Amino acid sequence: MRLGVFVCHCGSNIAATVDCAAVAEAARAMPDVAFAADSIYTCSEPGQEAIVAAVAEHGLDGVVVASCSPRMHERTFRRTVARAGLNPYMFEMANIREHVSWVGRDKERNTAKATDLVRMAVEKLRRNRPLTPREFPATRRVLVIGGGVAGIQAALDCADGGLEVVLVERTASIGGKMAQLDKTFPTVDCSSCVLGPRMVDVAQHPDITLYAYSEVAAVSGWVGNFEVSIRRKATYVDWNKCTGCGECIKKCPAKDAPDPFNAGLAPARAINIPFPQAIPKKAVINAAHCKQLTTGKCGVCAKVCPSGAIDYAMTDTTVTEKVGAVIVATGYELFDPTVYGQYGGGRYPDVITSMQYERMLSASGPTGGHVVRPSDGREPQSVVFIQCVGSRDRHIGRPYCSGFCCMYTAKQAILTRDHVPGAQTYVFYMDIRSPGKGYDEFIRRAMEEYGVRYVRGRVSRIFPKGDRLVVRGADTLMAAQVQVEADLVVLAVGAEHAPGAQELAATLRVSIDEHGFFLEGHPKLKPVETNTAGVYLAGACQGPKDIPASVSQASAAAAKVLGLFARGTLASDPQVALVDPRRCVGCLKCLKTCPFGAIREEQGRDGAVRALVVETVCQGCGVCCVTCPQGAVQLQHFTDDQILAEVEALCRTPLPTCG
Amino acid sequence: MSPAFAYYPGCSLEGTAVEYDRSGRACCAVLGIELTEIPDWSCCGSSPAHAVDTVLSGALAARNLGLARQGGFGGVVTPCPNCLVNLRTASRDLDDPDRRARINALLSTPCEGGLPAVSLLQALHEQAGPAALAAAVVRPLAGLKVAPYYGCILHRPPGLMAFDDPENPVAMDQLLEAAGAEVVAFPFKTECCGASYGVPRKDLVMELSGRLLEAAADLGADALAVACPLCQMNLDLRQDQIAASRRRAFGIPVFYFTQLLGLALGLGRADLGLDRLVVDPGPALRKLGTGG
Ligand code: SF4
Ligand code: SF4
Numbered sequence: 001m002r003l004g005v006f007v008c009h010c011g012s013n014i015a016a017t018v019d020c021a022a023v024a025e026a027a028r029a030m031p032d033v034a035f036a037a038d039s040i041y042t043c044s045e046p047g048q049e050a051i052v053a054a055v056a057e058h059g060l061d062g063v064v065v066a067s068c069s070p071r072m073h074e075r076t077f078r079r080t081v082a083r084a085g086l087n088p089y090m091f092e093m094a095n096i097r098e099h100v101s102w103v104g105r106d107k108e109r110n111t112a113k114a115t116d117l118v119r120m121a122v123e124k125l126r127r128n129r130p131l132t133p134r135e136f137p138a139t140r141r142v143l144v145i146g147g148g149v150a151g152i153q154a155a156l157d158c159a160d161g162g163l164e165v166v167l168v169e170r171t172a173s174i175g176g177k178m179a180q181l182d183k184t185f186p187t188v189d190c191s192s193c194v195l196g197p198r199m200v201d202v203a204q205h206p207d208i209t210l211y212a213y214s215e216v217a218a219v220s221g222w223v224g225n226f227e228v229s230i231r232r233k234a235t236y237v238d239w240n241k242c243t244g245c246g247e248c249i250k251k252c253p254a255k256d257a258p259d260p261f262n263a264g265l266a267p268a269r270a271i272n273i274p275f276p277q278a279i280p281k282k283a284v285i286n287a288a289h290c291k292q293l294t295t296g297k298c299g300v301c302a303k304v305c306p307s308g309a310i311d312y313a314m315t316d317t318t319v320t321e322k323v324g325a326v327i328v329a330t331g332y333e334l335f336d337p338t339v340y341g342q343y344g345g346g347r348y349p350d351v352i353t354s355m356q357y358e359r360m361l362s363a364s365g366p367t368g369g370h371v372v373r374p375s376d377g378r379e380p381q382s383v384v385f386i387q388c389v390g391s392r393d394r395h396i397g398r399p400y401c402s403g404f405c406c407m408y409t410a411k412q413a414i415l416t417r418d419h420v421p422g423a424q425t426y427v428f429y430m431d432i433r434s435p436g437k438g439y440d441e442f443i444r445r446a447m448e449e450y451g452v453r454y455v456r457g458r459v460s461r462i463f464p465k466g467d468r469l470v471v472r473g474a475d476t477l478m479a480a481q482v483q484v485e486a487d488l489v490v491l492a493v494g495a496e497h498a499p500g501a502q503e504l505a506a507t508l509r510v511s512i513d514e515h516g517f518f519l520e521g522h523p524k525l526k527p528v529e530t531n532t533a534g535v536y537l538a539g540a541c542q543g544p545k546d547i548p549a550s551v552s553q554a555s556a557a558a559a560k561v562l563g564l565f566a567r568g569t570l571a572s573d574p575q576v577a578l579v580d581p582r583r584c585v586g587c588l589k590c591l592k593t594c595p596f597g598a599i600r601e602e603q604g605r606d607g608a609v610r611a612l613v614v615e616t617v618c619q620g621c622g623v624c625c626v627t628c629p630q631g632a633v634q635l636q637h638f639t640d641d642q643i644l645a646e647v648e649a650l651c652r653t654p655l656p657t658c659g
Numbered sequence: 660m661s662p663a664f665a666y667y668p669g670c671s672l673e674g675t676a677v678e679y680d681r682s683g684r685a686c687c688a689v690l691g692i693e694l695t696e697i698p699d700w701s702c703c704g705s706s707p708a709h710a711v712d713t714v715l716s717g718a719l720a721a722r723n724l725g726l727a728r729q730g731g732f733g734g735v736v737t738p739c740p741n742c743l744v745n746l747r748t749a750s751r752d753l754d755d756p757d758r759r760a761r762i763n764a765l766l767s768t769p770c771e772g773g774l775p776a777v778s779l780l781q782a783l784h785e786q787a788g789p790a791a792l793a794a795a796v797v798r799p800l801a802g803l804k805v806a807p808y809y810g811c812i813l814h815r816p817p818g819l820m821a822f823d824d825p826e827n828p829v830a831m832d833q834l835l836e837a838a839g840a841e842v843v844a845f846p847f848k849t850e851c852c853g854a855s856y857g858v859p860r861k862d863l864v865m866e867l868s869g870r871l872l873e874a875a876a877d878l879g880a881d882a883l884a885v886a887c888p889l890c891q892m893n894l895d896l897r898q899d900q901i902a903a904s905r906r907r908a909f910g911i912p913v914f915y916f917t918q919l920l921g922l923a924l925g926l927g928r929a930d931l932g933l934d935r936l937v938v939d940p941g942p943a944l945r946k947l948g949t950g951g
Contacts, residue, residue, distance in 0.1 A: 341827030347844075395817075461826075463846025465877075 002034035003125055004060040005118060006051060007096075008042035008067035014101040015040075019111040023066065023096070026115045030122045034058050043073050048080045055084035062090040062128060064121045066114060068097040071522070087130030089574070089637060092121040116653055123649040127642045131574035136616060138224030138570045139324040141166065142561050145216055145504070148176020149547055150539025150554040151329035152198050157558030158327075159207040163565065166321045167202065168230055169212045171260075173278035174199055176331055180261060180355060182362035182369075184547060185411040186442035192277055192364075199279040209321075212280055217318065219507050220597065222616045223534025224324045224570045234314040236285035236293070237271070241309035244273060244281035248301035248310070257289035259366075263355040265374070266366035271301050276364060283309070325534045325561045326508060328518055329554060330501060332540040335390025335398065335493040342461045343389065343491060349375040350469055351462060351489045354385075354408060361415050371419045373488055376467065380487030382424040383416050384471045385409045386459050391494030392430060400515060402494030403544040406433050409492045410446040417450045425452045426484050428459050428473055436548065455482060462489055495544035509596065510535050517543045528557045532619075533573075536560050575637045576618035577625060583632035584610040590624035590633055599624060664782065665727035665735045666694035669703055669742035676739075676888035678932025682917040683738050683779050685931065689795060689924045690787040694736060697726050704749075705741040706855075713748075717758065718765035720749035725770035738779040738917075740813040740887045746776035747819050778813060779917065780886050781822050784830040789837035797925035799839025802946045805919065806843050806880035807831040808871065808894075810887040811851040825849065831916050835884060838923035843878040847871050854893035865904040868894055872901060872909045881943040884916040891915060895937045912940035922947070 005027040009015035020038040027036040035058040039047050042065055051063060063086070065077050070093045078088035094117040104110045140163055144155045147169030155165045167174070178184075179199075181191035202208055217231040254270035261274045270290040273283050283301075291298035292312055302310035334355055337345035345351050350373050352360075363369035373380055387409055391402040406429065413425040427446075432454075434440045446452045459473035468485050475482045497516030505512045510530040511519040518541045521529035528536050536557040539550035564570070577598070579590075586609035591599040598617035602610050611633070613624075624633045631640065672680035687694050702708070704719030724746065727735050737743050750773030752758035763769035777785070783792075809828050817825035826849060832842045853860075853867030871894065875883055885891045894901075895913040902908050913936070921931040922944075933940055 341824040344827070347827070461846065461850075463874075464844070 001032045001061050001126055002059055003032045003062045003064065003122060004051070004054050004058060005030075005033055005036040005064045005066065005122065006042050006047075006054075007036070007038040007114075007118070008047070008065065009038065009040045010067060010097055010101075011040065014067070014097050014114075017101045017105060017107050017110050018096060018114045019107060020114075022111050023114045023118060027064075027118050027122070030119055032126055033122060034060060042067050043076055048076075048083075051077075051080050052084040055081070055086060060084075060086070062086065062092070062125045064092045064094060064118060064125055066094040066096045066118050066121070069095050087132075089131040090125070090128055092125040092128070094118050094121040112653075116650055119653070120646040120649045123645040124642045127639070127645055128637070131636055133571040133574050134615060135569045135571055136224060137568070138565055139226075139322050140164065140565045141321070141323040142325045142327060143168065143216075143226070143228050143321065143323040144327045144329060144538075146170075146176070146329035146331055146539070146541065147174030147202075147210070147212070148329060148331045148539060148550075149178040149195060149198075150331065150541075150550040151176070151327070152195075152202055153551045153554035154327045154329055154538045154558045155208055156198065156201055156205065157555050158561055159205050161558065161562045163207070163561065165205075165208045166228070166230075166323060167208055167210045168214050168216055169210070170215055170330075171274065172213045172235070172282070172284045173274045173280065174202060174210070174212065175275075175277070175279065177355075178547060179275065179277070180263070180358060180362075182358050182365070183411060183415060185407045186436070186438040188411065188414070196277050199277065203279045210280065211319070212282075213284060216504065216507060219326070219509075223532075223564070225616065226323050226326060226534065228321050228323060228326075230319050230321060232317045232319060234287070234316050235282070236287065236290070236310065236312055236314045237283045238309045238311050238314075239280065239282045241307045242282045242305075243307055243309075244278075244283070245306065246273060246283070247304050247306060248283055249273065251300050251304045253298065253300060254289050254291050257286045262359045262366045263353065265352075265356050265359050285310075285312075325536065325564055327536045327538050327554075327557045327561065328504070328508065328510075328530075328541050329538040329557075330498045330504060330518075330541040332495040332517075332544060333498050335402075335496050337389050337491045337493050339396055340389065343386065343459070343489075344462050344464075344469075345491055348462065348464060348469060348489075349373075350380075350487065351491065354405070354412065354490055354492045357412055357490045358408075361412065361419065369419070371416065371488075378487070379420055380423065381420070382484070382486050383413075383420075383426070383488045383490060384469075384484055384486040385413055385425070385427045385490045385492055386471070387427060387429040387492045388458075389491040389493045390496070398494060398496065398515070400544070401433060403433070404546040405492040405494055407436070407439055407442065407546065409490075410434075410443050410452070412490065413452040414446050414450050417452075425450075426471075426486075427452055427454050428471070429454060429456055430458065431456075436546065455484075457482070495540060498541060501541065508532060508535050517541065528553055528560055534564065572616050573620065574615075575620045575635070576615050577613045577620070577622070577633050577635050579611050579613055580632045580634065581610050583630045584628075585630055585632070586610050587629065589627050589629065593623050593627045595621065595623060663693050663695065663732060665730060665732035666696045667700055667703070667723055667727075667735050667737040667742060667746065667776075668696065669737055669739040671739055671888035675892055676915070678935045679738050679888060679891070679915040679917060682915055682921045682926070682931040685926050686783065686917050686920050686924060687779075689926070690783065690791060692782060692786050695730070695732070697723055697730065697735070699726065703737075703742040703745045705745040709745065709748075714758075714761050715765065716745060717749045717752050717762045720745045721753055721762050721770045722766055722768075724750060724753065724774045724776075725766065725768055728770065728774055729768075732774070734775040734777060736777055736779055736782045738886070738888075740778065740810060741889070743776060743778050744812055744819070750774055750776055751819065778822070778886065780809075780813065780830055780834075783917075783920070784834060789833045792834055792920065792924075793837040796838055796923045798923055798947070800835070800919060800923050800947060801839045803840045803919075803943065804843055804879055804881045805835050805840045805884050805914075806845040806875040806878060806882070807835060807848060807884050807916070808845065808852075808875075808890065809848050810885065810890045811849055813886055814849065831884060831886060834920060835916065838920050840919065840923075843875075843880050845875065845878065845880070847874050852890050852893050854889040857893065857897075861900075864893065864897065865901055868897065868901050869905045872898065872911060873905065873907065875911055876907075876909055880911065881946060882919070882940070883911055883913045884919055885913055886916055898938050910938060910942070912936055912938045912943050914940065
């Protein structure tokens with residue numbers, strides 16, 4: 001075997017603390033190494049061309065590059081090696097940047113360590129075998145989970161791109177948080193005028209199947225071939241018959257059901273259609289509040305429904321759909337401000353959340369667009385907004401910035417002046433973060449044109465005084481305590497992960513971050529991918545985002561899915577486990593431990609039971625390999641032989657003498 | 660079965676707050692909470708020591724925790740929030756091997772590890788609870804409007820104290836309600852009364868305590884209920900000064916919450932040390948029909 005070693009300087013990233021020429025020199029003495037060189041930027045075009053040329057010139061069978069993390073450039077170099085005519089798996093990478101030059105300052109010892117890592121890579125490469133991915137067909141359908149603005153955009157983009165789309169929405173209507181908004185920043189245009197037609201497009205698109213009031217229960221399979229079971233929750237109304245006329249709602253005597261669409265500002269009937277523009281516009285019975293379902297005494301809606309749509313005996317059903325890719329767009333939840341006892345949210349009726357205020361501003365909201373105090377229905381003359389409620393506070397486990405509260409607060413303060421001319425508006429803020437297009441100008445308008453008074457500082461306490469509220473806080477620019485009397489206090493609540501995100505992540509086998517948001521494949525280079533092939537992210541499920549950012553990411557996710565299916569077939573990753581049937585004794589311990597369900601039981605021609613790895617499901621995690629008592633399962637490209645060879649290579653060098 | 664607690668009174672309860680000690684013990688006795696005073700207890704190391712050297716203050720508190728451990732107790736109850744902060748801090752430090760070694764270097768009898776410490780309020784709330792209290796009430800505080808004032812450190816820092824809501828605590832409210840009192844929604848439950856500024860910045864005390872008394876008066880409270888010797892002394896003893904500086908008379912008696920609970924439990928005035936209050940509690944108590 002003839003191997004080539006390329007030691008990268010990475011400019012000064014590596015060369016500053018590693019003697020790259022000496023590492024190359026040492027490599028020349030390693031077994032099977034026929035060529036070794038150091039280069040300034042191995043990943044650059046001349047760097048890669050040098051590899052291609054060396055393979056030809058020296059008749060190399062494999063290549064080691066000692067440079068950065070394989071997460072960065074392994075794919076790049078595999079392609080280079082393939083271009084040089086070798087199998088892409090006849091390549092190894094030694095990480096002498098993150099693992100050496102960036103973490104150690106002693107050049108001599110760094111050089112020794114880099115040499116060790118190269119030696120390990122060479123020993124592994126000597127045992128590498130060419131691997132070939134398999135081509136398999138993909139189901140050209142995509143599942144979009146979540147029907148907010150991101151899910152809607154992703155579904156429409158995919159469907160317009162020629163894919164069949166299955167859209168699953170947990171609530172009774174698509175539209176998500178955006179449908180609840182009155183206006184959007186910084187244009188102050190009507191939210192439902194922007195979103196409404198898109199919702200209708202979803203309903204009318206021939207290639208989109210919408211399951212509203214449904215949840216993803218289970219997902220099996222792999223990229224290109226997922227099987228999804230979707231639980232359709234009982235609505236107690238036959239949606240094929242329901243015309244959305246609303247007769248039932250008018251007559252329903254149970255008037256105390258929660259109304260999440262109006263953020264709890266007004267109660268709803270037990271049978272309800274979430275909002276006038278709902279898609280689908282169908283009634284749903286809230287079983288917990290329906291008199292017929294709880295006590296058996298009512299049945300009014302069944303009597304009045306002109307289409308005979310009511311069905312009290314309805315139960316949950318499950319449908320199964322086959323898809324090739326999944327886009328997660330489950331959005332976010334708003335922070336519960338009762339965590340802050342000092343603000344009195346939940347105790348004082350006139351301390352409300354920004355979403356409640358938004359519903360109040362909306363002409364289709366419970367007050368018909370009138371700004372009033374929940375306590376006595378009076379129009380407030382002084383409204384205080386408090387920003388960063390549930391954002392940037394590590395004491396309550398929310399150290400991150402929610403990103404959009406600065407902007408929606410400015411919008412609400414501006415709208416307040418439109419609804420209640422002459423009202424005083426105050427905004428307590430920590431910093432103003434308004435980096436989007438037209439955003440900072442918008443904040444300026446709030447301050448300068450609308451006279452919104454911005455006070456930089458935290459509020460320490462809100463307490464009642466007579467029928468008003470006193471907001472006490474600090475003005476950190478004045479270095480003084482301030483106290484403002486308010487008729488209404490609006491808490492600009494931050495964003496947190498959607499409920500059930502963790503369970504969904506487990507179902508999809510993708511990761512979530514420490515705050516419960518879905519984790520992207522790479523923060524810079526794979527912002528819409530996950531670590532599970534075929535599963536993509538769109539919108540605020542990945543972190544707080546405003547509407548433009550959610551829509552952009554949704555289109556990006558759709559583009560990724562379209563790209564995935566563009567070639568007709570997909571290639572499997574050959575770095576998977578493989579069972580040696582001669583050693584397998586059929587104990588099936590591996591089947592039990594595989595976290596991805598990639599191992600099947602198989603009966604051989606001799607009648608004996610053995611394990612079989614389903615190549616396309618296997619993620620190459622290696623759990624089965626360490627479980628197997630026979631050593632019968634081996635991970636291709638990371639066999640016991642290869643790993644032991646690396647360990648031995650490391651142990652051969654004498655330990656350095658310390659300090 | 661409630662665990663036997665070691666009782667750590669702390670220095671104030673021997674001096675300025677004797678009535679807190681007396682009324683607290685009496686309430687616990689009626690409600691079946693057994694308190695055994697830590698034998699030979701010493702200073703907890705709060706105010707002066709921890710400002711000088713946290714290891715020293717840790718050792719002072721650890722000595723007392725060690726004695727409680729040796730006595731076989733599972734926890735320590737203390738009425739004073741200052742002692743509580745220090746005992747809890749020491750307990751946490753004792754669970755850290757490094758800190759423990761430094762603390763134990765100062766002690767002749769090393770302490771092996773931390774021991775839970777709770778306030779008297781927490782003990783009464785968790786071991787007896789509002790329901791049991793209500794059942795034991797013989798003379799409900801009906802007609803008495805009370806503003807519950809917890810003080811600034813009884814629940815803080817929240818991570819360390821880990822009891823109730825640090826911004827809107829309710830434990831004392833619930834106990835007082837169980838005792839039949841009308842509890843007002845006191846907005847400044849956890850604001851600072853400024854007591855520790857008593858010497859260097861009297862103007863601050865007048866401002867901070869003044870706010871508290873004014874809010875209580877505006878809410879029509881007949882009395883304040885407190886759980887801290889320093890708050891009590893400050894609001895009670897200085898009430899005339901505060902009134903003068905605010906040009907407003909208050910006359911609001913400042914009870915330890917245990918005194919009020921004790922009254923409801925039918926304990927005698929002498930058992931509760933009511934005669935030690937500076938602002939005359941008579942007018943407020945006459946509302947109860949218990950005589951002045
Ligand atoms: S009355 Fe019948 S058709 Fe009309 S909205 Fe209700 S369920 Fe649908
Ligand atoms: S049966 Fe239930 S949903 Fe229908 S009208 Fe009666 S309470 Fe309302």
